Amino acid sequence: MDFLELAKDRYSVRKFSDQKIEQEKLDKILEAGNVAPTAVNYQPQRIYAIQSAEALEKVNTLCPCIYGAQTVLLIAYDDNADWNNPKQEGIHSGEQDVSIVATHMMLEAWNIGIASCWVNLFPNDELAEAFHLPKNEKAVLLMPLGYAAEDAEPIEKWHNGYKQISETVTYL
Numbered sequence: 001m002d003f004l005e006l007a008k009d010r011y012s013v014r015k016f017s018d019q020k021i022e023q024e025k026l027d028k029i030l031e032a033g034n035v036a037p038t039a040v041n042y043q044p045q046r047i048y049a050i051q052s053a054e055a056l057e058k059v060n061t062l063c064p065c066i067y068g069a070q071t072v073l074l075i076a077y078d079d080n081a082d083w084n085n086p087k088q089e090g091i092h093s094g095e096q097d098v099s100i101v102a103t104h105m106m107l108e109a110w111n112i113g114i115a116s117c118w119v120n121l122f123p124n125d126e127l128a129e130a131f132h133l134p135k136n137e138k139a140v141l142l143m144p145l146g147y148a149a150e151d152a153e154p155i156e157k158w159h160n161g162y163k164q165i166s167e168t169v170t171y172l
């Protein structure tokens with residue numbers, strides 16, 4: 001599939017089947033994140049694959065948007081490992097790097113028939129504590145992954161509601 005077709009076709013799935021992702025497909029998704037560009041290639045991303053019944057129960061108590069997925073990626077960054085802008089104090093790359101990594105994984109997942117959803121509706125600090133993340137790791141997002149349920153469909157107003165490019169791009 002052409003990249004632009006892939007990007008337009010993908011949508012946030014909010015209903016997953018019980019079918020588990022094959023390990024080789026999960027490995028491919030994780031590899032797509034591993035090769036994603038990060039600032040100075042520091043690769044500060046830390047990815048936790050949540051799959052055990054105990055861990056899924058824990059994440060479901062903290063986040064209402066797991067949608068029955070049997071695999072959830074908790075994506076964080078190590079704030080001791082991200083790039084810091086030497087020209088502006090307080091500007092660093094952790095959230096940006098994680099966002100690039102997550103996007104690569106979401107698109108690769110869709111490319112191989114695995115659905116996903118980017119989720120931010122959770123208490124970041126409580127999630128980090130519940131999963132015993134080191135203090136220097138900052139949870140950024142959860143990504144439920146799996147096979148879409150047969151009756152899953154995109155929410156039309158969110159999936160195809162694009163602004164005109166002229167509204168978002170200014171040539172200088």
